[in-house]
Amino acid sequence: MHKRLYQQFNETLYSETLTNGLQVNILPKKDFHKTYATFSTNFGSIDRTFIPQGQREYVAQPAGIAHFLEHKMFDKKGYDAFDLFGEYGADSNAFTxxxxxxxxxxxxxxxxxxxxxxxxxxxxxxxxxxxxEKEKGIIGQEIQMYNDDPDWKLYMGILGNLYPHHPVHLDIAGTVNSIAQITADDLYAAYNTFYNPANMDLFVVGNVDPDKTLGWIKENQNKKNFEKFTEPQVKLPNQEADFDDIIKHQVVSMDINRPKSVVGLKGLDDVPVGRAGLAYRLKANLLLYLLFGESSEQYLKLYDQGVIDDTFSYDFDMERSFHYASFSGDTDQPEKFQEAIKAVLSHTEQILPQLGSQFQLAKKEMMGRLLQRMDSVEAIANSYEAQFDQATVFDQAAIYETMTLDDLLLLSHNFLDLKGFSTFQIQPSKGTQL
Structure with a gap:
């Protein structure tokens, strides 16, 4: 078992790849009462078009297949996995x-x-x-609930603008029409392609003995036989290929009291892989914090002008095959809101060099947030990044420590390309305005 020692935090991560390919990570926390475990597969909602195991041709499955599969995994012949966990004093859940x-x-x-x-x-x-068939009704109600949520409509709207031909623009749960097409055979095809130990990882953190815990896991896995595994072949659009198809602006209406607006910026630059990819994401988050955090000059100015209010938020998301930033809020001046965000982004290379002291304070704040997360077994396990060379929350700290303001300047030059700019608005329907 490989030991990764984080001396600064007095933590040791124990890792081993089992003979069936399963990546196991165990982090003992002797002073904790609770143990938390995640069992994950490298399969999400964008992985709709793939070559099933043992076949040669691509198939395109209905939108929402990964989420539907997640729901159905708990339903077993003669029992429900939720109930079985409950019998042994555990809370259980899942997410896609x-x-x-x-x-x-x-x-x-x-x-x-x-x-x-x-x-x-x-x-x-x-x-x-x-x-x-029974599950379709349950998930259909969930989809309808989200469709009626204006904030979710805003979020999916900007994704639709930025990625009109990439499956990320489709709701993770799919649509009522798409899930109506899902069959048991579809679920088995997706399961057999992606739910192999060689495409999965298990992370256990809490009051456990690493040797005993690994022994339990090996004992369990040695009792099972798994089919020969071929790395899944997933077809995804090339980001540059759909760059010209970015929808620059859309306006829709809903039964809301105030207009909602979101600005999106699609990443058009090449994102590094491994730990360098994680560093890219952390730098982007820190960059946006300096520009739009509640203590930033830009935020306070726009707040005082009434362009933004307490509903304002920003986000940066970077996953396999896509990355983007978004800025959203309720505003009575949606056009002014959008132009103000665009102005800040376009002047970032002039703004950043003046923020040396703010940058140092921001780094300390980010480190403080990381330290808080290190006290949560859930945060530790959920921060594990298989796509970033199996990075943990402790690896993030090392990246922050070496980060410089010049790093953010370089990233802003590459990422903040306004050719990837798009806006989406939701206006109150007639009769709902105050």
Whole structure:
């Protein structure tokens, strides 16, 4: 078992890749009562077009297949995995993102049994046409709930503008029409392609003994046989190929009281891989914090002018095959809001050199946030980044320590290309304005 020692934080991460390809990470926290585990596969909502295991041709599955599969994994022949976790004193859940699906539990007792339950229910699929049909109604209600949420509409709207031909513009849950097409055979095809140990990782953090815990995991996995695995072949659009198709502006209406506006900036530059990719993301987040954080000069100026208010937020997302920034809020001056964001972005290379002292303070604040996350077993496990060379929250600290203002200047020059700029508005429907 490989040991990765983080002396600065007095933490040791134990890692091993099992003979079946499963990447196991164990972080003991002896002073904690709770143990938290995540079991994840490199399969998310954008992975719709792929070559199924054992075949040669691409298939295009309905939007929402990864999320639908996540829901159905808990439903077993004769029992429900949620109930089984409950019998052993554990809380369980799961989530699907654009690029990953994770199953998890937290518990203070019966850790061995709960690890077995986690591994077993994820590695033993059971789908029937009857249960699939029943699930469609449940997920359909969930989709409708999000469709009626104006903030979700705003978020998906800007993604649709930035990525009109990339599956990231589609809701993770799919649509009512797309999930109506899903069959049990579709679920098995996706499962057999992506839910192989060689495409998955297990992270356990809490009051556990690493040797014993690894022994439990090996014992569980040695009892199972897995099909020969070929790395999934997923077809995704090239970002540059759909650059000219960016939708620059859209306006829709909903039953809201105030206009909502979002500005999006699609990343058109090449993102590095491995730890360098993680560094890129952290630099981008720090850059946006300096420009638009609540203590920044730009934020305070726009706030005083009434262009933004407490609803304003910004975000940077970077995952496999896409990266973008977004800036959103409720505003009675949506055009002025959009132009103000654009003005800040276009003058970043003039603004940043004046922020030397703010940069040092921001780094300290980010380190403080990291230290807080290190006290949470959930945050530690959920911060694990398989796509960034298996980086952890502790690796992020080392990146912040060596980061310079020149690094942010270089990133702003490459990333803040206004050719990737787009806006999306939601206006109140007639009769709903105050």
């Amino acid at each position: 993102s654009f690029t990953k699906t994770s199953y998890l539990f937290s518990a203070t007792q019966n850790i061995h049994e709960n690890i077995d339950i986690l591994l077993d229910f994820v590695q033993e699929p059971y789908f029937t046409e009857a249960s699939v």
